[in-house]
Amino acid sequence: MKTTALPKDSDSLTAESSRSSDRGIAPAGPRRRGPAGPGRPGGPGRPGRIISRAMLYVVLTVLSAAVLVPFIWMLVSSLKADSEVFTAPIQWIPKSFHWENFADIWTEIPLWTYLGNSLFLSVVITALQVLTGSFAAYGFAKVRFPGRDVVFMAYIATIAVPWQAYMVPQYIIMQKLGLVNTHLSLILLQAFGAFGVFLMRQYYLTIPDEVSEAARLDGLSEYGIWARIVLPLSKPALASLALLTFVNTWNDYMGPFIYLTDNNLWTVQLGLRSFVGMYSSEYAMIMTGSVLSVLPILVVFLLGQRYFVQGIATSGMK
Incomplete structure (x- = not known):
């Protein structure tokens, strides 16, 4: 005798569906294949995306x-x-x-001396700007004191003042101190930078304040928080600031031109002027020296490119 299965009522279907869900089994149902759209493989939008x-x-x-x-x-x-x-x-x-231009340039001018002076100034000024900029930025970002935001805005406003506006007073001060024609004058003038403080502060603001508060509860001083917690978390921003400062110092022409008169203290940018005469110029040698002066910057940028991009992207400048 042939029996016919009776259809299940809605309550039994619901119970079976819930039991299947509990066991991690999706209830069986009809599968529908949607039409090929712009975002599906083989859809009409695929060639357009490839062309764009x-x-x-x-x-x-x-x-x-x-x-x-x-x-x-x-x-x-x-x-x-x-x-x-x-x-x-x-x-x-x-x-x-x-x-032979790349061989003759080393004998026509003391290029090693110029490159050494540029490297010395770039490394020292970069180290000082990273130190002072990160330290000042920590105060503006993580330490609360009266008038903090007003002082920060006044300090950042100095970026808008052109260097030519206070170039003469700076030179008079260095002359009174007897620091003209020394590397120390350039180091002191460029050891602090408002842009570096702004860059580091924007990055410090992305670090949760709870980290600093927890360190204070553990008895760590502000100097310890800055050195042991904040700085290790700020490697991308530090690398960005170091790279920008190194490039600007290496390419600086006006500063060494104003303060350095001794040929033994010249940087590579001033040394290239040796090929410019009163009636003629050795343009090929100038180009050769320019190529050699670009190589250190290229190496530094390639080494710090990953940190540079990451630091700019996370410093509030996007």
């Missing part, structure tokens, strides 16, 4: 090439003769490669 991304890469490639054109021209000009540097139209491939 390809166009974006083309635009970025063109912009990158445009940025690199001056550097490529400088590199090519360093292998030319003086008469071929400023030819019109530009000769991107020299008629003859003068590789």
Whole structure:
């Protein structure tokens, strides 16, 4: 005799569905395949996305090439003769490669001395700016005192004042102190920077205050909190500030030009002026020296690029 299964009522279906859910088994149901949309593989929007991304890469490639054109021209000009540097139209491939330029420059000027002076000033000023900027930023970000925000805004407002406005008073002060024609004058003038304080403060604000409060309850002083807790958490911002300060100090021309008169104290930017004469200039040697002066900055940037990008992205500057 053939029996027919009776359909289950709604209560039994609900109970069975709940038991299946408890066991981690999804209730069986009809599967529907939606139509291919713009975000689905094989959908009509897939070719459009590929084309738009390809166009974006083309635009970025063109912009990158445009940025690199001056550097490529400088590199090519360093292998030319003086008469071929400023030819019109530009000769991107020299008629003859003068590789001896990179050997002659070391004998025509004391390039090692200039590079050493630039490296000394850049390292010392960078270390001092990182130290003073991070320490002052901790006070403005994590220490509460009357008038803190007003003092911070007044200090940051000095960024808007051009250096030419107080250049003469600074020189008079250094002259009265007898520090003209010394590296110490440049170190003292550039050991503090409002931009570094702003950059580090913005990063410190992303660190929860509960971390500092817990350290204070454990008996740690403000100096200990700054040195043992805040600084280790701020490596990206410290690397960003160090990289920016190093590049600005290395490329500085006006500061050494004003305060340094002794040839043995010149930086590499001043040393390149040795190839500029009254009636003629050795443009090929200038380009050769410029290429050599860019190499240390390139190495420093490549080493700290990851921290630099991370520090800028998390310092409130996006």
